[in-house]
Amino acid sequence: MAADRGDFEVALSVPLLAEYDDVLVRPSSGILIPKHAVEAIIGRIAQISHKQPIYFLWRPLLPDPKDDMVLELAIASGATHIVTFNHKDFMPASQFGISIVNPSTFLRLLP
Numbered sequence: 001m002a003a004d005r006g007d008f009e010v011a012l013s014v015p016l017l018a019e020y021d022d023v024l025v026r027p028s029s030g031i032l033i034p035k036h037a038v039e040a041i042i043g044r045i046a047q048i049s050h051k052q053p054i055y056f057l058w059r060p061l062l063p064d065p066k067d068d069m070v071l072e073l074a075i076a077s078g079a080t081h082i083v084t085f086n087h088k089d090f091m092p093a094s095q096f097g098i099s100i101v102n103p104s105t106f107l108r109l110l111p
Helices: 014-024 035-048 065-077 088-096 103-109
Strands: 081-083 099-101
Touching: 014 035, 014 065, 065 081, 065 088, 081 103, 088 099, 099 103
Parallel strands: 081 099
Antiparallel strands: none
16 A cells, blocks of 8 residues: 555544544445445554644634544645545635645655
């Protein structure tokens, strides 16, 4: 995995991990893999991530309060990118020097 090789670092906060856990196991999420597999993936993300405490909240800045949590993590961790399909709602991140990219674009940026 590229994160294991140090090609990039994943930042994670407790609120974001809780959100992943909540959303990804909901029956309405549309995720068609077994719950135990989702939990294993979340566990692996938690294992390899940089755990970033959040001391300052920038809310409200984005249209969705759940997205504010992601932006606050990116700011606190000094992230250069937020990887998401939700480019439009994260546009204010540019004022913090954070680029918003979709997953395929991010993968092309890796060494």
